[in-house]
Amino acid sequence: MFFNSLAFAVFLPIVFFLYWFVFNKTKNTQNAVLIIASYYFYSCWDWRFLFLLVFSTFLDYYTGIRIEKSQTQKSRKFWFWLSIIVNLGFLGVFKYYNFFASSFAALLTGVGFKASPFLLDVVLPVGISFYTFHGLSYVIDIYYKRLKAEYNFVDYSLFVSYFPLLVAGPIERATHLLPQVKVKRTFDYEIAKEGIYQLIWGLLKKVVIADTCAAYANAIFDNYPSMNSLSLILGAIYFAFQIYGDFSGYSDMALGMSKLFGIDLLRNFNYPYFSRDIAEFWRRWHISLSSWFKDYLYIPLGGSKGGIWMKIRNTFIIFVVSGFWHGANWTYLAWGFINAVYFLPLLLLKKNRNNIESADLSWNIDSIKVRLNILITFLLSCVAWVFFRAKTITDAVSYLKRIVLNGEFSSQYLSNERYNYELLIMVCLFVLVEWNNRTKIEPISGKYSYLKLILCLTAIIAFGTYSDYKEFIYFQF
Numbered sequence: 122m123f124f125n126s127l128a129f130a131v132f133l134p135i136v137f138f139l140y141w142f143v144f145n146k147t148k149n150t151q152n153a154v155l156i157i158a159s160y161y162f163y164s165c166w167d168w169r170f171l172f173l174l175v176f177s178t179f180l181d182y183y184t185g186i187r188i189e190k191s192q193t194q195k196s197r198k199f200w201f202w203l204s205i206i207v208n209l210g211f212l213g214v215f216k217y218y219n220f221f222a223s224s225f226a227a228l229l230t231g232v233g234f235k236a237s238p239f240l241l242d243v244v245l246p247v248g249i250s251f252y253t254f255h256g257l258s259y260v261i262d263i264y265y266k267r268l269k270a271e272y273n274f275v276d277y278s279l280f281v282s283y284f285p286l287l288v289a290g291p292i293e294r295a296t297h298l299l300p301q302v303k304v305k306r307t308f309d310y311e312i313a314k315e316g317i318y319q320l321i322w323g324l325l326k327k328v329v330i331a332d333t334c335a336a337y338a339n340a341i342f343d344n345y346p347s348m349n350s351l352s353l354i355l356g357a358i359y360f361a362f363q364i365y366g367d368f369s370g371y372s373d374m375a376l377g378m379s380k381l382f383g384i385d386l387l388r389n390f391n392y393p394y395f396s397r398d399i400a401e402f403w404r405r406w407h408i409s410l411s412s413w414f415k416d417y418l419y420i421p422l423g424g425s426k427g428g429i430w431m432k433i434r435n436t437f438i439i440f441v442v443s444g445f446w447h448g449a450n451w452t453y454l455a456w457g458f459i460n461a462v463y464f465l466p467l468l469l470l471k472k473n474r475n476n477i478e479s480a481d482l483s484w485n486i487d488s489i490k491v492r493l494n495i496l497i498t499f500l501l502s503c504v505a506w507v508f509f510r511a512k513t514i515t516d517a518v519s520y521l522k523r524i525v526l527n528g529e530f531s532s533q534y535l536s537n538e539r540y541n542y543e544l545l546i547m548v549c550l551f552v553l554v555e556w557n558n559r560t561k562i563e564p565i566s567g568k569y570s571y572l573k574l575i576l577c578l579t580a581i582i583a584f585g586t587y588s589d590y591k592e593f594i595y596f597q598f
Contacts, residue, residue, distance in 0.1 A: 122165040123592065124374045125327055125585075132162070137381055141308055148305040152279050155382065159284035163248070166288070170246040173211065178281045180207055181256035182274055185263045189270040197264065204260045212253050215245055220449030248288035250446060254413060255281050259295040261417055268295055276302050283384070285375040289368070289595040291389040291409035298384070306383030315566060316380025318574065322563040323373025325577045329584045330551055331366030332591045334359040337544060340535045342510055345520045349529035353520060355545070357503040360510045362548055365394065367594045368407070373563065392559045394502070394552070397494040399463040400473035402502060410446070414439050425468060436468055437461045447509075452517060456509040463501055479559065 122128050136158045144150035164171055184204040191197040219240045226238040259280070262268035271277040279302045286293060341348055341356030348356065372389035379386045393405035403411050419439045425432050437458070444457020467473040504521065511517035532542075558564035565573045 122162060124371065124378075125324060125591070128165075132158075133378060133381075140382060148303065149275065151306060151382075152275050152302055155283060156275060156279050159279070159282040159287060162284040163282065163287060166247045167244065173246055173249070174252060174282060177208065177211065177252060177256055178278050179274075180204060181260050181281070182271070182277045185260055185270040185277075186272065188260070188263050201260065201264045205257065208253050208257055212249060215243060215249060217445075217449045224451075251290045251292055252281050252287060254292045254410075255295075258292070258413065258417060262295060271295070271299060273303070283379075285379045286386060289371050289375075289593055290407075291372060291375065291387045292413050293387060293409070297387060301384050309383065312380050312383065315562070316377040318377070318565040318570065319373050319380065319563045320377030321574060321577050321581070322565055323370040323375075323377060325581055326366040326370030326373065327591075327593070329366075329580050330548070331363045331370055333544060333584060334363040334366065334548070335591065337535060338363050338510070342520070345516070345523065348523070349531060349533060350524050350527040351530040352533045352535075353524045353527070357507050357520075357524075358548075359544070361394070361499070361503050361506050362551070364506065364509070364594055365390075366551075369393075371593045371595065377563075388562075392555055394499050395479075395495055395556065395559060396498050397476045397491060398467055398472070398498055399460065399501065400467045401476040402498055403460070403464070404477075410443065414443055418442065429469065432468060433465060436465050440464065451514050452508050452511055455514050455517065456505050459505045459508060463505070 122132065136154065140151060140154045144154045160171060160174075163174060181204055184200045187200040188197050191200065222238040222240055259268070259271075259277075263270050271280070276299065280293070280295060280298050283293075283298070283302075338356055338360040341352055342360070345353060345356070369390035376386045376388070387409050389407060389409050391405040391408065393402050396402035396405055419435055422435045422438060423431050424435060427435075440457040440461035441454055442457070444453040444455070444460075447453045447456075464473065467475075507520050508514065508517040511520060554564050561567070565577060
């Protein structure tokens with residue numbers, strides 16, 4: 122069941138009605154409705170993986186209590202590492218086993234040995250990377266005494282399986298979400314209205330921007346050897362907006378619909394393509410994952426407090442692991458490595474915290490420099506996105522090489538879609554709307570909100586292809 126499907130358009134109002142008008146007497150009944158809805162929502166993907174979600178939930182719930190009750194450090198460590206190893210073990214088997222087995226076999230073949238690896242014929246459980254990280258952060262926080270264990274299994278289960286964030290985040294912290302599910306929620310019309318606006322804006326990002334850009338990006342990337350330099354540049358730009366519209370659109374929809382239930386989720390995107398350097402980009406892109414790795418990996422490794430080689434080591438570890446989190450492919454590792462290369466000079470020159478506040482531009486020399494920095498940062502991101510999108514590193518290198526060496530900038534006809542420049546105009550209008558509303562959560566609220574809402578719904582209906590619901594990119598992670 123996709124957020125952008127008619128089935129979900131029926132599902133959400135039913136859950137909303139039951140939550141606020143039938144089972145709204147206590148916190149427990151509200152949570153029970155959301156738990157049942159979340160398990161049903163997840164079972165629509167593949168009911169067989171419900172056992173994995175329930176097992177992961179029970180494992181971290183139980184080990185969290187055992188860690189807190191342990192009388193000795195040895196016992197605390199045992200339960201802590203049991204949770205870590207089992208969680209990462211499941212993630213490793215389902216997501217990474219085939220990658221490592223195939224890579225090792227290829228290595229053996231390369232040195233003259235014959236290898237036929239045993240590969241698992243299993244589907245990657247949707248959302249496993251997200252709910253695994255929910256549980257890991259909970260257990261780690263208990264172990265380091267930053268959080269008390271939760272003894273109410275229903276409340277903890279809702280924290281892990283809450284359907285708006287279950288399959289593609291944001292990656293929540295128990296310190297933020299658990300206190301909200303432990304109290305009865307009351308309906309707030311203004312917050313619900315904000316939620317609807319954010320949900321609709323997220324749907325527009327997905328249906329109008331991401332899915333439309335996807336048609337062109339796919340046509341160009343799939344046929345890149347026959348594309349000229351201009352088309353390849355446009356393909357990289359279209360994919361940049363495809364993945365932004367797709368993932369930030371999902372996040373906006375998740376945050377918006379969660380407001381309908383009186384629950385606040387962590388912000389996951391903050392207009393990342395308006396960043397002035399790569400460090401700022403990573404403070405604005407997939408914020409929940411970036412902050413997770415910073416708090417639970419980068420800082421424990423020593424962060425940027427050590428010597429130069431420790432800084433270099435930790436920077437590459439954090440970015441490469443982040444790339445690998447996205448998928449079992451060398452292209453994701455390359456994407457992470459490239460971003461580490463981008464980030465490292467800023468860290469070593471102590472400029473990675475230069476652009477904390479949002480840019481406030483006026484027409485002067487400094488503002489021209491800021492605009493240029495934004496453009497350069499975006500183009501650097503597009504180069505890295507080529508590796509993220511390509512099937513192999515060889516394809517990515519060939520794609521970029523052809524941009525440089527082809528040298529042709531004429532318009533090319535794309536067989537599946539012919540409105541190439543109309544899309545470019547639409548993307549530019551989208552950027553302009555976001556720029557003018559970059560201090561807001563979404564552009565719909567404020568003056569003329571109902572008119573803007575009608576325009577957004579009209580665009581969604583006009584561009585939506587309801588016979589073919591396009592899956593969100595991050596569902597595969």
